Amino acid sequence: MGSQAAWRLAARGAEVVGYDRFAPGHDRSAAGGETRIFRSAHFEDSRYVPLLKHADALWEELQRETGRELRRLTGCLLMGPAEHHQMRTVLESIAEHGLDHEVLDAELLAKRFGQFRLEEGDAAVLDRRAGFIRPELTIQSAVRHAEELGARIHRYTPVRTITPSGSGVEVHTNAGAEKFDAAVVTVGPWVNDLLPDLPWEVDIRRLINAWYVPTTDAWFGDERPAFIRTAPTHCYGLPSPDGVSVKLGLSRAVHLPVDDPNRLNRTVEPHELEIFTQLIEQYMPDLHPDPIRLSVFMEGYTESSRPLVGPLPGNDAVVLLAGFSGHGFKLSPAMGDIAADLALDGATPRPIEFLSTVNRTEA
Ligand SMILES: Cc1cc2nc3c(=O)[nH]c(=O)nc-3n(C[C@H](O)[C@H](O)[C@H](O)COP(=O)(O)OP(=O)(O)OC[C@H]3O[C@@H](n4cnc5c(N)ncnc54)[C@H](O)[C@@H]3O)c2cc1C
Secondary structure (H helix, E strand, C coil), rough: CCHHHHHHHCCCCCCEEECCCCCCCCCCCCCCCCCCCCCCCCCCCCHHHHHHHHHHHHHHHHHHHHHCCEECCCEEEEEECCCCHHHHHHHHHHHHHCCCCCEEHHHHHHHHCCCCCCCCCEEEECCCCCCCCCHHHHHHHHHHHHHHHEEECCCCCCCCCEEEEECEEEECCEEEEEEEECCEEHHHHHHHCCCCCCCCCCCCEEEEEEECCCCCCCCCCCCCCEEHHHHCCCCCEEECCCCCCCCEECCCCCECCCCCHHHHCCCCCHHHHHHHHHHHHHHCCCCCCCCCEEEEEEECCCCCCEEEEEEECEEEEEEEEEECCCCCHHHHHHHHHHHHHHHHHCCCCCCCCEEEEECCCCC
């Protein structure tokens, strides 16, 4: 979110100064692991679709301006019980917004994507304007582009506090303090540390990704869609861009809490892999069940899974982007643009009421 906000603000001619606890593109927070899913259809809430359309246009723009392939549209297969509200939301959002898609029955799925198994009563939908994003390349490209446009980025410089100063803010680091008209706060899992009085709960969780090698060629044919299995056994995966393995991840329900984001336990215990093994057996039996790589990340979840976007209560000069609840990366250029609207104009024309910090009722 921070790299995209820096790009969007610098693109509008604002004087931008960014701070990162580490350096852009690191793997010690929510981003990393080479891939993130982009999709146009939303199974959680169709109100995201207009924001995804805005993000989609900005993904294209950032690719054009940086000359790098940040995203590849290989499609995303959404699979799950046809009668479950998540699959119904997918189909509703596709119909409502005229999204490019294919509905596949079990026979067609087996023919085109033999790597997946469906359960009785499952539906499968291929979201065609979907695929994978390269997170590290994206973050570094957006930051570099912002720097080309005049932004200054302080690396390995954690912000300690942000205090009101006149109509603006003062940002404090170990190196001193700087004054600004506004601050955009995008500290991911550190949100409760930097803003301990936040009136909403952001629950920080530890997420595991595991990479598995296929025993057949099915995963790396001409079509290489990402996939999501919706409830009741939510999981997702992506064939690796290097054609070696398939990365799998799990639903929010199984992620352990993180007490201190500075002390993330990055060791994966064998028992934590059991759920991956079960999913492989049940839905993707041609993946060899011994992982070749494991990585651990962190993410902040709000109670509703809807991120917090908007002014910080009590200080309108601080724009907060937090609690992306496992689905923020695809939206990040749109969120950066919205943060630029809010920081520069105090309002945004984008439909963010359902995410806004203004008049938000959840705990
Ligand atoms: C395993 C995993 C898989 C995911 N898969 C997908 C997916 O397929 N598609 C999708 O759309 N989304 C996905 N997400 C979600 C997405 O990656 C996150 O929502 C997104 O990265 C959140 O961005 P952020 O900027 O809020 O936080 P982060 O990416 O965590 O970035 C926070 C930044 O703030 C910096 N920071 C922290 N504290 C300070 C401080 N005090 N001062 C200065 N800098 C600070 C950190 O160094 C870091 O660079 C996934 C997340 C995880 C963990």
